[in-house]
Amino acid sequence: MPIAVYILGLSIFCLGTTEFMISGLLPLLAQEFAVSIPKAALLVSGFAVAVAIGGPPLTLASLRTSQKAALISLLILFTIGQTLGALAPTYAILMVARITTALSVGAFFGIGAVVAVNLAGTEKHGKAIAVMFGGLTVANIVGVPLGAFVGQHWGWRASFWIVAVLACVSLVGVIAFVPGSARSSTVDVMAELRPLRRPAMWSALATTALSQAALFAVYSYIAPILTSVAGFSPGAVPPILVLFGLGTFAGSYIGGHFADRHLSLNLYIGLTMLAVVFALFPIALLSKVTAIAIVFAFGIAAFAINPALQTQVMRVATEAPTVASTVNISAFNIGNTLGPWFGGITISAGYGYTSPAILAVVLAFASAIAAVVTAKLRQAHHGSNTGMSN
Structure with a gap:
């Protein structure tokens, strides 16, 4: 490299x-x-x-x-x-x-x-x-x-x-x-904007935004989740977050390895894993050992999809990837903004600190559906040769 x-x-x-x-x-x-x-x-x-x-x-x-x-x-x-x-x-x-x-x-x-x-x-x-x-x-x-x-x-x-x-x-x-x-x-500015007229681009952006909303619906409240639900002391939170970070490192490596040859499969498996991790959160928090394990798994699943999310958008906009790539970063940040808000709504409604994880299951599956739609639309646009690259 x-x-x-x-x-x-x-x-x-x-x-x-x-x-x-x-x-x-x-x-x-x-x-x-x-x-x-x-x-x-x-x-x-x-x-x-x-x-x-x-x-x-x-x-x-x-x-x-x-x-x-x-x-x-x-x-x-x-x-x-x-x-x-x-x-x-x-x-x-x-x-x-x-x-x-x-x-x-x-x-x-x-x-x-x-x-x-x-x-x-x-x-x-x-x-x-x-x-x-x-x-x-x-x-x-x-x-x-x-x-x-x-x-x-x-x-x-x-x-x-x-x-x-x-x-x-x-x-x-x-x-x-x-x-x-x-x-x-x-430079033809309209050519750079042309990919934004494709349905595949908007479903790809939805994949990104929904996945990040799922991630941040939980991650934004990870400290009170660990202290109030799992029973950790406040001083234990930073080391556990470092473990989450190590998980993200492993996830990025895994995602980068598979995104080139198995782009769509990477997203399908990665988003399903993310949904499963969120579904297991309430159970895993009953034990400190399993709570630590689920936080590490959370980091892996959350970042294993990131290379594929960006690569997906750039493949949809092969001939004009610069603006499309930047718009995808906007989608990341829209998810970063909406996730904490959605999670806060469930907590404020009295459903407890584990409720954002249940909401995140729905968001992750919605993101997976958007990824499937994107793959189908991209195949339809680029033809069978592009479809084989999935």
């Missing part, structure tokens, strides 16, 4: 750490700016909404430049936002900083995914996507817990500064190792 793909993975590590580490810093931020925890949590949902909305327009704006220039510009924008966040004197300015960094995330994921698969070659598309999403996995294993640790010991601003420095390292890496790519000044 070319070193440039790993540089892109490092960049995604920075972006992913920034997106998720804020959850571990909420009490510190609420105290710093004298706001409630729910208001501080808007820094999380605001980020996700900005990614979903901002990614496609920025990607369209970058079509007349080289992909390398676009990646460099997006990393500079991210670094500016991250620096502004570290210096933010008020909650409002921190929100502006979060939105600024978020705007670069969707476009960077989308453009970076296209660059990665082009560098890796036709036979290694899924593995290249897995390396990029591996950066997101490592963010969950290392970045998020480390951000919380640094915030508790040296202040939340230190966490922001560390990510800003790593973003600068990524920027140097992109400049040095990502090859330049010519981009015609006569």
Whole structure:
């Protein structure tokens, strides 16, 4: 795998750490700016909404430049936002900083995914996507817990500064190792948007959004699930989350290995496994040993599908994958936003902390149905030769 793909993975590590580490810093931020925890949590949902909305327009704006220039510009924008966040004197300015960094995330994921698969070659598309999403996995294993640790010991601003420095390292890496790519000044924007007119694209995006809604309906409440239901102490939660992160690493590796040759099968099996894991959650939480095991299995199932989700969209939009890839990142973040909301509704209704897992079973199966529909529509559009590649 070319070193440039790993540089892109490092960049995604920075972006992913920034997106998720804020959850571990909420009490510190609420105290710093004298706001409630729910208001501080808007820094999380605001980020996700900005990614979903901002990614496609920025990607369209970058079509007349080289992909390398676009990646460099997006990393500079991210670094500016991250620096502004570290210096933010008020909650409002921190929100502006979060939105600024978020705007670069969707476009960077989308453009970076296209660059990665082009560098890796036709036979290694899924593995290249897995390396990029591996950066997101490592963010969950290392970045998020480390951000919380640094915030508790040296202040939340230190966490922001560390990510800003790593973003600068990524920027140097992109400049040095990502090859330049010519981009015609006569790019047909309508051609890039054409895949969005296909039903297969919208069912693929639904697959992504529903799967992520299922994931985050449960993951968003994993701490109270472990303490209030499984009976763990609060101090046991971070190590268990590290175990979840290790599961995501294993899942990304497995998914990347199978996404190239068995794309649809990867999704069918992966989403079914995810539904089964959620169905077992209430039972597994009766024992601490099985609770730990189910969290690890959750990590594997949740991330085994990610390379296939991105690859599926890029195959639907083979001739114009850049905007479609970015729109899929928007779908990821729509799921990230809706999942906690759906889970919160069931908890607020009095059904308990295990109720999001039951809801997630339905969402995961709905995602699997959308994946089946996508495969059928894609076969119908591309013909029997494409159908054989499933």
